[in-house]
Structures are given as C-alpha cells and as structure tokens.
Amino acid sequence: MIGVLFVxxxxxxxxxxxxxxxxxxxxRDGLGTAFHVDSAGTYEGHVGEPPSRExxxxxxRRGYDIAGLRxxxxxxxxxxxxDHVLAMDRGHLRALRGMAPPGLRDKPRLFLATAPDLGLxxxxxxxxxxxxxxxxxxxxxxxxxxxxxxxxxxxxLTA
Ligand code: 4NP
Numbered sequence: 001m002i003g004v005l006f007v008x009x010x011x012x013x014x015x016x017x018x019x020x021x022x023x024x025x026x027x028r029d030g031l032g033t034a035f036h037v038d039s040a041g042t043y044e045g046h047v048g049e050p051p052s053r054e055x056x057x058x059x060x061r062r063g064y065d066i067a068g069l070r071x072x073x074x075x076x077x078x079x080x081x082x083d084h085v086l087a088m089d090r091g092h093l094r095a096l097r098g099m100a101p102p103g104l105r106d107k108p109r110l111f112l113a114t115a116p117d118l119g120l121x122x123x124x125x126x127x128x129x130x131x132x133x134x135x136x137x138x139x140x141x142x143x144x145x146x147x148x149x150x151x152x153x154x155x156x157l158t159a
Contacts, residue, residue, distance in 0.1 A: 002156055003036045003082035004148075006111065007092050011041030011071035014088040014123050014137060016051040017059055018111065020066035021138075022145040026156075029149065034156035038082070040074035042095045047071050052127070058134040062142070079104045084152070086111040089122035112140070115147035 004022065008015035019039040026035050041047075049071045050056070059066045079085055079100050085108040087093035096108035112120050123140050126133040 001036045002034060002084070002152060004038070004084045004086065004152070005074075005078055005082040006037075006039040006086050006088065007042065007074050007096060007108070008039070008088040008123075009041055009043045009092065009125065010046040010052075010127065011039055011073075012046045012049055012052045013055045013126050013134075014141065015039035015041065016066050016069040016071070017055055017064070017138060018086075018088065018123075018141050018145060019069065020059055020064040021141055022148065024064050025145050025149050029153070031149075031153070031156050035152075036082075039069070040072050040078060042074055042092055044073050047073055054126070054129075054131065054134045058131070058138050062138065074099075076101050079107050084109070086148070089125070111148070112144050114151040115144045117147075118143055 006015040006018040016039050019037050023037045026032055051066050051069055056067050076099050087096055087108055088111050093108055093110055097105050110121060123137055126137040
C-alpha cells in the first residue's frame with residue numbers, strides 16, 4: 001500500500017476534501033486497495049470536528065461523501081509513516097518542513113506540484129468564504145487529485 005497524506009490548516013476544508021476525492025478517484029480506477037489515504041491539519045483548533053458544512057455540501061454535490069471524516073493534528077511521525085505527504089499550500093509546506101524529523105525535511109511536497117498545467121502553487125483557503133470559494137477549491141482539488149493519481153498510478157500497479 002502506498003500511503004498518501006493531505007495536510008492543510010484546520011483539516012476541515014481542503015485536506016479532507018482532497019482525501020475524499022483522491023480515495024473516490026482511486027476506487028473508480030480499481031486502485032482502492034493500493035492506497036492508504038488520510039488527511040491532517042497543522043492547527044489544533046478543529047481537532048475531532050467533521051469537515052465544515054460548506055465543504056461537505058460542495059463535495060456531496062459532486063458525489064463525494066466526506067461527512068464521516070474527523071479532523072486530527074499532523075505529527076512528525078506522519079512524515080515517517082506516509083510515502084507522500086502533500087501540503088495544500090506553501091504555508092503548510094513550511095510548517096511540515098519545520099516539524100520534519102532529521103533527514104525527512106525534503107519529504108513533504110506541494111499537492112499541486114504534480115499538476116503544473118494548473119499554474120498554481122496553492123489551493124486557496126475557502127474557510128469563511130462563499131459557496132463559490134468552496135466550488136473553486138473543489139475544482140482545483142479535483143484537477144490536482146486527477147494529476148496526482150496519474151503520477152502515482154504506475155507505482156500503485158506494482159506496489
Ligand atoms: P482548511 O481551512 O485548512 O482548508 O481546513 C481552514 C479551517 C480553519 C482555519 C483555517 C483554515 N482556522 O483558522 O480555524
């Protein structure tokens with residue numbers, strides 16, 4: 001199994017959405033058992049909470065069920081446990097590099113690094129935003145997850 005961890009701030013908007021979308025896309029591809037998918041946040045304020053109502057609604061409108069996910073804090077140990085630790089924006093990348101155990105500082109990567117055609121580094125934070133902000137974040141996350149799955153497919157088939 002290939003471990004994939006998505007990391008944002010609160011683990012209630014962007015990273016749980018990416019977790020749900022990536023898992024659904026992998027399952028659709030017949031690769032559901034090839035990946036261990038999870039998400040976590042750099043900020044403890046929402047630990048234990050489900051994804052935000054607007055994130056749940058936006059995901060549900062496109063057929064993704066993320067309502068059962070619960071927020072947790074990212075830990076240095078996650079950088080050992082997961083094969084791919086993906087930051088939803090550059091702030092999370094800095095935070096992950098700062099907490100990385102010795103030798104693992106280069107392990108975290110930007111989620112959108114495998115989707116260069118999008119011309120984006122960051123998934124914009126929709127928290128406190130409008131329904132449109134959540135839709136835009138979901139557009140970016142769907143495109144990013146499709147590109148990520150393409151990138152990882154070859155290793156998933158041999159893992
Ligand atoms: P997320 O959105 O990182 O996509 O889950 C946020 C959720 C909560 C906060 C910031 C961003 N917050 O500061 O509480």
